[in-house]
Amino acid sequence: MNIARVIVDVPTSQTNRPFDYKIPDSLIGVVAPGMRVIIPFGPRKIMGFVLEVTDQTSFTRLKKIQDVMDLTPVLTHELIQLGRWISETTLCFYVSAYQAMLPQLLKAKYEKELWLLAEHEDLTEDLERLFGGRGVVPYEEIEASSLSYSQIQKRIHEGLVEVHYKVKGKETKKKETYIVPGIPSHRLEEIYHDTPKQAKKQRLILAFFIEYPDEILQKKLLEELKTTRASLKPLLDKEILKTVYKEVYRDPYQQREYERTTPFPLTEEQQEAIEPVLASIEDKRHVPFLLHGVTGSGKTEVYLQSIQQVLDDGREAIVLVPEIALTPQMVERFKGRFGSRVAVLHSALSAGEKFDEWRKIQRKEVQVVVGARSAIFAPFENIGIIIIDEEHESSYKQEDYPRYHARDVAIERGKYHHCPVVLGSATPTLESFARAQKDVYKLLTLKKRMNNASMPEVELVDMRKELHAGNRSMFSIQLREKIEDRIQKGEQVVLFLNRRGYSTFVMCRDCGEVKECPHCDIALTYHRKAERLKCHYCSHEEPMPTICPSCESDTIRYFGTGTQKVEESLNQLIPDARIIRMDVDTTRRKGAHERLLTKFADKEADILLGTQMIAKGLDFGNVTLVGVLAADSLLHLPDFRSSEKTFQLLTQVSGRAGRHTLPGEVIVQSYTPEHYSIEMASQYDFESFYKKEMKMRKTFRYPPYYFLTLLTVSHPNHLYTMDVTQKIVQFLRDHLSDQAIILGPTPSPLTRIKDRYRYQCMIKYRNEPTLHKVMNRLFQIYEDAIQQKDLQLTIDFQPYQLM
DNA sequence: AGCACGCCGACT
């Protein structure tokens, strides 16, 4: 067993297969499947993942593994299989799938160095200058020097210098230094007596350890005895004392005290919902559940008690929460119940913090992980339940390579571990609800809110009528009056602005010219603070023009509604309102999100004004009014899910009001209040919406009736892009069944991004068993063009974003 | 990816 099968860290189709390596004697028994190793590959050294250890190979001469990067495997047997499944179902490279499962910090980094071989007298003048007395220089320095790479090449051939490759990215654990006695305590006393009186500090330290022979943090010891390392050093040198390094975790939640909660008694409805879940945990049976519960119906308590059962059984739990809802409030609920048995993984953590949380999972020091999408890869080995809260959230689908959906991964893992997967939502996706109707998922329903609270009354306001009545502000009379009323009563208001499709663009009032990004076909967004225009797709930036670049008129202005603008007009309308604005700008700094919410919870403000990020998971008892400023801004996006998204968003936002004892009220402003998604959301009528939307999907042949696959072709040359897309469409027509509907080629909704033209082709199908094979063929056919001509093909099976 | 090998044009 001295041969390792390794996936190399070179994401190309030619290297997307295992390579065999010999395990050197010194590493036999150390190298194990799931470990990262450093291997020679061609002339360089790179990282690789060990898939398996065998004694078979079809090669006569194997290179040796140079070193291991981990002492324990970073991928479990299950994750190795899962990675293969991901790469095959999403068409990505094996390495990319494995990389996606690990924290960023474990990604290998490469460095090249130039090593001097020759003696000084043999050096050419150019090398003398480059090295300047040193033996090694970073490869990048060549660029900065007057030497060209070809000259260096020559020197390498002459044997004067050599290129060395370094792989970085070993585990970086944060360590703390502890001091312990290196000898038994009776000997300490002897030494104490033998130590001369003038060595005052040394005697002090010895006396300390005679009294407390336990290990102590070096920093603490020095502080306590008011001394420095200088007096510690001789004792360490004589091995009377020893240093011990201990790994410490960068725990962002370490400082915080969580109030412990105990299970609440469940309502009858909750009891009914939890029983099948508990049963499947007990029977170790994989059952996918869809928990459809209205906002405030106590889904979380069902999760918590299911997890409790899993922990009592000695198993582990994964809870996925949308990034945006991973608020301190949410974390608190899990930490409050399970304390230090919980690890939290989300994007606001630093790379080091993420790694440390991951380490706790790997070492089985925690049994529960609460996290965003990528937490689905938590390296647990004995999973008892996987929960996906807010199942409908689009953030569970990764939008770049590998394009996996956390829900699919969860179900795949659930099958492996024979455990239930619970998908929870107040507004499930049509896909999931349809599966529940067909009994693919088992449906559990919570119809009542906790504490018998009623759903807040929703009032639709037709903004067209407001406009005709002469109200040109963005607040209807009703909304404005209600806000004033709540402020007077000392109650709080949440105002929601859906920013997408409502960004502030710049237009000339004279000629109608809209300022667009020179690299992307999209309007630039005006940023007030910097007085600049920015592109949200590439990072292009330019100053706000004072005159129109096309007609030189000075009437160029910005339009649209941002949270800043809403805040301003709110200030004018109700001057004594205290407003907290939450958007990307005000929450960028670490912890800002939490600070603002705490402020609001402490009633230091009357109004919380924000975008998407305030739609989820917030729970403030004093909020009795929710205002939605522009309900239909999502509705007009070129996306077949726009109605569904509108319905979901309105339902979620409405759920923010009246969660406790005070009754809540919601005002929804819209220019199309008669649209079924808005009307049905205002009545909390999911079933009717589901039926109506399903009909639409059937008519237009969209999911869940049809599967979709989106193929995007991009290249800097417009004609070439169109041409390739056309050929691809033809190829697909020739190779897929005549049941498949192939749409295209069409320009992508964003036709040009970063100076690349983008065309797409959409495939709608019900059953195409050869689809993956055909797509693979397609990649093979265009492999050369992709490598050499800068062509890009992206394939997204079951896309969420159609852009 | 990154590198070597190899075959063509334009220069000391």
Place this chain on the structure above:
DNA sequence: GTCGGCGTGCTC
């Protein structure tokens, strides 16, 4: 003739 352009193929 040779230096250097980049198309082609390989990495256990």
